[in-house]
Amino acid sequence: MLRDITLGQYYQADSVIHKLDPRVKLIATITFIISLFIVQNIAGYLIAAAFLTCVIKLSRVPFRFMVKGMRAIVFLLLITVVFNLFLTPGETLISVWKLTITKEGLRTAVFMAIRLTFLIIGSSVMTLTTTPNNLTDGMEKLMAPLKIFRVPVHEVAMMMSIALRFIPVLLEETDKIMKAQIARGADFESGNLMKKAKSLVPLLVPLFISAFRRANDLAMAMEARCYRGGENRTKMKPLQYKKRDGLAYLTLVCYLSVCIGANMLIRLPF
Amino acid sequence: MPLILDHVDYVYGGDTELAVHALKDVNLVIPDGQFIGLIGHTGSGKSTLVQHLNGLIKPTGGSIYFNGEDIHDDDYDKKKLRSKVGLVFQYPEHQLFEIDVFSDVCFGPKNLGLSKKEVELRAYAALKQVGLEDEFFYQSPFDLSGGQKRRVAIAGVLAMKPDILILDEPTAGLDPKGRDEILDQIDSLHKEMGITVILVSHSMEDVAKYVERIIVMNKGSVLYDGVPKEVFRHYKELEQVGLAAPQVTYIMQALHEKGFPVNTEATTISEARDEILRVLSRA
Numbered sequence: 409m410l411r412d413i414t415l416g417q418y419y420q421a422d423s424v425i426h427k428l429d430p431r432v433k434l435i436a437t438i439t440f441i442i443s444l445f446i447v448q449n450i451a452g453y454l455i456a457a458a459f460l461t462c463v464i465k466l467s468r469v470p471f472r473f474m475v476k477g478m479r480a481i482v483f484l485l486l487i488t489v490v491f492n493l494f495l496t497p498g499e500t501l502i503s504v505w506k507l508t509i510t511k512e513g514l515r516t517a518v519f520m521a522i523r524l525t526f527l528i529i530g531s532s533v534m535t536l537t538t539t540p541n542n543l544t545d546g547m548e549k550l551m552a553p554l555k556i557f558r559v560p561v562h563e564v565a566m567m568m569s570i571a572l573r574f575i576p577v578l579l580e581e582t583d584k585i586m587k588a589q590i591a592r593g594a595d596f597e598s599g600n601l602m603k604k605a606k607s608l609v610p611l612l613v614p615l616f617i618s619a620f621r622r623a624n625d626l627a628m629a630m631e632a633r634c635y636r637g638g639e640n641r642t643k644m645k646p647l648q649y650k651k652r653d654g655l656a657y658l659t660l661v662c663y664l665s666v667c668i669g670a671n672m673l674i675r676l677p678f
Numbered sequence: 679m680p681l682i683l684d685h686v687d688y689v690y691g692g693d694t695e696l697a698v699h700a701l702k703d704v705n706l707v708i709p710d711g712q713f714i715g716l717i718g719h720t721g722s723g724k725s726t727l728v729q730h731l732n733g734l735i736k737p738t739g740g741s742i743y744f745n746g747e748d749i750h751d752d753d754y755d756k757k758k759l760r761s762k763v764g765l766v767f768q769y770p771e772h773q774l775f776e777i778d779v780f781s782d783v784c785f786g787p788k789n790l791g792l793s794k795k796e797v798e799l800r801a802y803a804a805l806k807q808v809g810l811e812d813e814f815f816y817q818s819p820f821d822l823s824g825g826q827k828r829r830v831a832i833a834g835v836l837a838m839k840p841d842i843l844i845l846d847e848p849t850a851g852l853d854p855k856g857r858d859e860i861l862d863q864i865d866s867l868h869k870e871m872g873i874t875v876i877l878v879s880h881s882m883e884d885v886a887k888y889v890e891r892i893i894v895m896n897k898g899s900v901l902y903d904g905v906p907k908e909v910f911r912h913y914k915e916l917e918q919v920g921l922a923a924p925q926v927t928y929i930m931q932a933l934h935e936k937g938f939p940v941n942t943e944a945t946t947i948s949e950a951r952d953e954i955l956r957v958l959s960r961a
Binding site: 584585587588589590591592593594595609610613614617618 | 761
């Protein structure tokens, strides 16, 4: 029932992208997102599309897994497109009743749609090719300088990895409790909003209890292993840059320069 | 009301690379009033199979008939099916949610749309059937011991008055005393009310004492289906699929190999004792 949610799902494969240091992938994703907002013409988007296609090909993750993440934002995408399409002032193209589509509106709407799509696909590449643990490791390392300002970087990273780790566990639990209550004649689908909300009680109470139970067990297990936070804590597999990571950074710099160059040099009518 | 499974197939994960063939061509007839043990190693498909029996999972191939009707027909009343085929999940105490024991047991019959009086009568009867004393009825279910919680959860399903009661590993995580109590109670339910009971377990020891028929699952298919004596005759094959026959079977087999003319088909300790005494007294 709930297994279709692919939030932060990892896809196991043997590829260069999978092997890259998570820091590289994090920085690359941020750079890619920034590049999407720098470029202002179709040439720039073609370059971004080419870059993204190469990365996806290299990652050996089937394309439909990337598109899965899109389902969640289809609604958001539609709203953005509609608003931009009808509410941008400028040169009128078509006018029906009170709605007018302007040339500028069309342009922004299309670009916005492309940006959002690329943004989601780009970040899915990262989550699909990096295990949640690796990802939080990378974040912890990247945010380490913030420790000077007394930001509890390690603790935040640990909380994130625990939260991510428990998403599938709790989803499975939800599925199980739901089935158990359906077996007792519960009905989660029919009825009005009030009735539906009320019907969730038999699901939510056991789910919360189970979440607290798991949290308690985990805390106990961590304490039994003498966990006491980030200070002086070493890693079993410390992150280390390899040659391919350097190459990846180089590629990234090239990509960004090409994007900026294309944006400044190429003048297109749209 | 018999339950019939006709060439049931089930594949998890649809057409992705991660697809798992959980059930392969399962054919079973579950007649009225039997006490059945469903045995299999972890991942053998036994939990998937029982979820098919009350329509929680729709098979990807084949059909399931309850009382002669296909349960996945569009106009079939699934809610009614679920009241007739009661399913108690593994660790059923995790599904408790009400403020007191009695209201929790009322949840099932209430969902059937019965009158308040009927609901309460059924809840009371169910709690009595699982042997819970009155003093616990108005306590929070979360204050009870593990074994008591489990009984409350089983009562929650019993209160719907099912014709078939399915229990998925009802003894998991209980101590030997709690285990025996629960199993004895299920056995008396079967005897007194004549309902069909399907006991899912991976322990032969647990079921050998009670059931009249054993279905052994392995890798999604039915490996053996017969009376316990017949199934335990395959104790060597059972070992190969990660199961074991009851210890008594091993003792009797060993005695037989050493030259004692015992009948190796004894499955419970008392049967074995009688058999050994019989042979010894003759000698």
